[in-house]
Amino acid sequence: MKKFTMLLLGVIFVTLIAGSVQSVTADHLFEDENVVNHVSTKDSKYQIHVQVQVRNEQGQLVSISEGTHGKYIPLEITDYVFNEKLGKKEIVTVDNIKYEKVQYTNTIDIKQLEHTFDLTSAFLASLWVNFCGEIGGHGSSCIPIFGVSLSVGVISETDVITNHWTILREMN
Secondary structure (H helix, E strand, C coil): CCHHHHHHHHHHHHHHHHHHHCCCCCCECCCCCCEECCCCCCCEEEEEEEEEEEEECCCCCCEEEEEEEECCCCHHHHHHHHHHHHCCCEHHHHHHHEEEEEEEEEHHHHHHCCCCCCCCCCCEEEEEEEEEECCCCEEEEEEEEEEEECCCCCCCCCCECCCCCCCCECCC
């Protein structure tokens, strides 16, 4: 009886320990402390289209660029941002597939893009829809939820860049 009790207590103890330790293979938001895990939108439930308008300080159109097939974080935070933070949704059908569509526009200047490309050539840019706030255990920060890389042409210091995002999420 004593052996059985010890064995039973051992099994209970191991079960409690194993149940309280998080799996190392579990999905996590960050690859390391500075890099976020992203996956391609190709063959995913999300589709992204970005149109970038560049205008000079007089408001004249300098260039228009478009990008698709971006990246996103494949975790619940992406659905949360899509559902709660990007505004009004519309139901659309594309190729007999129903999607929820959200449109989001933001305007930025050259100083906000300095970290994304070389200002002397300024032909490529990485654009992101960021979510800023308290992120489970990581403190207050901004996380790039959706992103697209594209060529934007030459940009001067006084140009204004307007990004028009259309994000589709396939409905179940």
